[in-house]
Amino acid sequence: MTELAGADISSVPADLLAAVRAAERIVVFTGAGMSAESGLPTFRDEETGLWSRYDVSRLATPEAWDADPALVWAWYQRRRFQLAAVEPNPGHRAIAALGRHRRVDVVTQNVDDLHERGGSERVVHLHGRLAETFCDTCRLPYPVPAVDPQTEHLEPERCVCGGRIRPGVVWFGEHLPADEFARAVDHAENCDLMLVVGTSGIVYPAAGLPQVAREHGATVAEINPNRTDLSEAADLVWRAPASTALPALLE
Ligand SMILES: CC(C)NC(=O)[C@H](Cc1c[nH]c2ccccc12)NC(=O)[C@H](CCCC/N=C(/NCCC(=O)O)S[C@H]1O[C@H](COP(=O)(O)OP(=O)(O)OC[C@H]2O[C@@H](n3cnc4c(N)ncnc43)[C@H](O)[C@@H]2O)[C@@H](O)[C@H]1O)NC(=O)OCc1ccccc1
Numbered sequence: 001m002t003e004l005a006g007a008d009i010s011s012v013p014a015d016l017l018a019a020v021r022a023a024e025r026i027v028v029f030t031g032a033g034m035s036a037e038s039g040l041p042t043f044r045d046e047e048t049g050l051w052s053r054y055d056v057s058r059l060a061t062p063e064a065w066d067a068d069p070a071l072v073w074a075w076y077q078r079r080r081f082q083l084a085a086v087e088p089n090p091g092h093r094a095i096a097a098l099g100r101h102r103r104v105d106v107v108t109q110n111v112d113d114l115h116e117r118g119g120s121e122r123v124v125h126l127h128g129r130l131a132e133t134f135c136d137t138c139r140l141p142y143p144v145p146a147v148d149p150q151t152e153h154l155e156p157e158r159c160v161c162g163g164r165i166r167p168g169v170v171w172f173g174e175h176l177p178a179d180e181f182a183r184a185v186d187h188a189e190n191c192d193l194m195l196v197v198g199t200s201g202i203v204y205p206a207a208g209l210p211q212v213a214r215e216h217g218a219t220v221a222e223i224n225p226n227r228t229d230l231s232e233a234a235d236l237v238w239r240a241p242a243s244t245a246l247p248a249l250l251e
Helices: 014-023 062-067 069-084 091-098 178-189 207-216 242-248
Strands: 025-031 101-109 121-123 128-135 164-170 194-198 219-223 236-238
Touching: 014 069, 014 194, 014 236, 025 091, 025 178, 025 207, 062 128, 069 128, 091 101, 091 128, 091 242, 101 178, 121 178, 178 207, 194 207, 194 242, 207 219, 219 242
Parallel strands: 025 101, 025 194, 101 121, 194 219, 219 236
Antiparallel strands: 128 164
């Protein structure tokens, strides 16, 4: 792992720029840090992180849904409203621009739609989308209700089959959507360069994708102001925030 010294914003690490320029097929693997500068909280940030304010086991697991669906539903509605109030940042837009001159596939753990709103057309959502809901019994898809939950609890609506309408996200202990995960593995196995942006690399099986790319000969470059569990396995590391680092790669 080469920590690119003096990698201040103004100077794009030459190795990384060379890798981007040489790549014909790039995968951009992202986590919550990608959307942090758009104003969405990350998960593990001590102060602002979602998991430092909410108990994940009471909100993002099938058990939590069975125990208190109104608490879980209200939480996801609040996150939807928060998402509607923010915009893609220059990092999201730079990824879309990168994809104009070669093949770029975005593989994201994020349930927000900021990559698409930033102009990216090829996006794999490993952990689902806030913009989707479906019946927890017959899996019939439903439009997302525009109810702004003023309270801690909001009863989810019912499906014609009697089931409850649940958020279209992957909860802890749930399998990832097989087709999305298979596409992500295929992209990782066939790319020249994987940019790992804004993820702590703790949640599996997603966090195993950079290793898949490396084992198939790709260069793995981490863009993250902080050290992560993936830093050691990265060929190049740029300690920089996404919304300034990614546009600099377009030079
Ligand atoms: C916690 C972890 C140890 N647990 C898991 O990984 C579990 C269990 C597990 C499976 N395999 C394992 C192997 C080992 C250990 C555990 C497991 N995995 C699962 O349950 C998965 C499902 C996981 C998906 C869960 N759903 C999410 N999200 C949707 C919901 C929702 O959003 O509410 S995960 C959610 O958390 C994760 C958060 O991580 P990050 O995105 O990386 O965010 P984080 O805050 O941690 O880090 C932010 C980073 O950004 C950086 N940053 C900050 N600002 C910036 C900036 N400006 N620019 C750049 N970077 C920045 C920071 O420095 C930091 O590094 C994301 O994946 C996100 O999607 N399913 C499953 O394996 O199914 C099969 C199965 C089935 C039954 C039984 C066993 C196995």
